[in-house]
Amino acid sequence: MDKKKVIKFIALALGMSWLIQIIVCLISRNIEGYAGILIFQVGMMVVMFTPLIASIIAKTGVKSIGWKPRLKGKVKWIFFAVFLPVIFTFSGFVIFFMIWPDLFGFDGSFMLKAVESAGMDPVEYKQALEQSGMTMQMMSLITVLQCVTYAPFLNMFLAIGEEAGWRGFLYPELKKKFSRPVTWIIGGAIWASFHFPAMLLAGYEYGTDYIGAPILGLAAFTLTCIVWGMFHEIIYDKTKCIWIPALLHGSINAAATLYQLVLNADHEEKIARLLIFGPAPHGLVSIIPTLIIAVVMAVIVLKEDKKKAVAV
Secondary structure (H helix, E strand, C coil): CCHHHHHHHHHHHHHHHHHHHHHHHHHHCCCCHHHHHHHHHHHHHHHCCHHHHHHHHCCCCHHHCCCCCCCCCCHHHHHHHHHHHHHHHHHHHHHHHHHCHHHECCCCHHHHHHHHHCCCCHHHHHHHHHHCCCCHHHHHHHHHHHHCCCHHHHHHHHHHHHHHHHHHHHHHHHHCCCCHHHHHHHHHHHHHHCCHHHHHHHCCCCCCCCCCCCHHHHHHHHHHHHHHHHHHHHHHHHHCCCHHHHHHHHHHHHHCCHHHHHECHHHHHHHHHHCCCCCCCCCCCCCHHHHHHHHHHHHHHHHHHHHHHHHC
16 A cells, blocks of 8 residues: 555545535525525535546556446446445335334425525426426426436446545555555545534534534434445445446445435424434434445455365
């Protein structure tokens, strides 16, 4: 492992991303409605490219990380990348709502709250939908379809900014010195910390009123990034094409807001307290299905590594 290059990359990636997040959060929190939300969203899009920029500045060999798409033998991994986050998301819903069934609602009421927070009139929004022959339920189903069709591919072009740094350089470099499990833990912790300023200043991922805020949120998101970082690392190791973990990352981002479709806004305060547990896929309860499959997949991959080592 090139220790100096790794340290330089991490310092640049985290330094640039944290600075941008702090500036964007401070600006957006003082601007109400959709304008403030838009500033935050655009700022976070810019942040996603800081690992790629850090890789270029640190001269990590970013040109050789598999930019040219090669589909032969990789189609199954593309399906894996597109569908796995949605499957895990809905599995997490099941467990979460088994514990808190009163929070379930498929009337679109929570999504209308999000519309209201963006500075739009939720009544006018709902009326406009109905006039076009749509209902909130139909809109919800269309959103799910988007998450398993084109949304992951669109998001992939933003996610590539992160994946070029994390999976293209950091994880492979860590594996030169550490075991695969240790690499997943260290890499996931660094990936999680990349998001910390937005979580602390803007309530990114869990809001600000959840149980155990803010420490439990940082811990929960670190666990999430360790688990999902493992999936990303395995996919990249199997395909040697950086676009496929970027596709997985894009699919995760697409599925991350689906929880808004299945919440009952009548329990808004209770939802705010329990967001640390779910139903979003990074909740401590809703992540259980993902965690189980991650452990199974880790065992399989580590056994494969052991067989390869014995064969050599």
